[in-house]
Amino acid sequence: MTPPQNLLHPATFATAPPSGLDAPDVARIMAIGTAVPPTSYTQRELLDIFGIEDPRIRSVFLNSAIDRRYLTLPPEDSDGGRIMEVQGELLAKHKAQGIDMGIRAVQECLKRAGADLDDIGYLCCVTSTGFLTPGLSALLIKELGMDPSCSRLDVVGMGCNAGLNALNAVAGWARAHPGRLAVMVCDESCSAAYVFDGTMRTSVVNSLFGDGAAAVAVMAGDDGEPGPRILKFASHIITDAVDAMRYEWDSAQDRFSFYLDPQVPYVVGANAETVIDRLLAGTGLRRSDIAHWLVHSGGKKVIDSVMVNLGLTRHDVRHTTGVLRDYGNLSSGSFLFSYERLLDEGVADPGEYCVLMTMGPGSTIETALVRW
Structure with a gap:
């Protein structure tokens, strides 16, 4: 007797995906491009540059699972120290570097997609490291x-x-x-979002984040194009932890x-399990059927905690940990740097499924299911 469709192993879905996951108007990720600043530093170099001797802070930096980060440090003073930038200077850095990295990421993305600037009908810019009006999209x-008639959207501060x-909005x-x-x-x-006050609170943040931009091209309605199809999104807001991650004014x-x-x-x-179960609900897929996992490089403890709760292996999160090691936490673009590494690896086969997962203030967990 033939088993029901939802009990079939997803390997059989190479030609017949689960109902509802292969709609004709589904959007695809066509190409990706990334960019970083020209300067990078090891964690030990950063400790030496800022003259940090506190053994507790040094331990945070050196046990972060981060080897190197791309950063634009404050300018040097006459004695070789660093001049602490005021908020206006930090905002100017955000604007200048955001434009530079954004341009290079878009250009690389279009090159890989075989597209031109005139082909872009919609531009969405995401950032949480500064506030600009007009925004980065303009x-x-x-x-x-x-x-100039290109439709656009700025997602700021999420x-x-x-x-x-x-x-999700771009695919829509x-x-x-x-x-x-x-x-x-x-x-x-x-x-452009650092505070140097010598406290453990700011030092944890300062040990973690790096600079970078990632651009992805998305299109629907052409099944002949390469790239994974974006099938479904699922979100979960942990309202009890709404203040656990926040960006606020420090009067001191x-x-x-x-x-x-x-x-x-x-x-x-x-x-993590709650939102993944919601993402896979109704698809006929189980967690063990997911071939690839691209999790936000939020930090060593974050990655370990997600691994344990979802039953993932070190191999499953190899690109997540690799991006953390080589770039630090790149905020909203981290998962795209991991996606680029998965593409470069060339191991994603037609019919395979991948889960994308990001985490941030709210506290929130966002997920997407894609299929090659």
């Missing part, structure tokens, strides 16, 4: 010389999870405009400052 359209929130636009190209840029200049330092509760990794991990 600035990039101007600097790139794009069509945090590390925002890349998937924005991808693409489905409503089949054959038109939409581009999302996650553009984070974390060097006269600038914005990021707060990260030490319990965040365990809270996120404890809720």
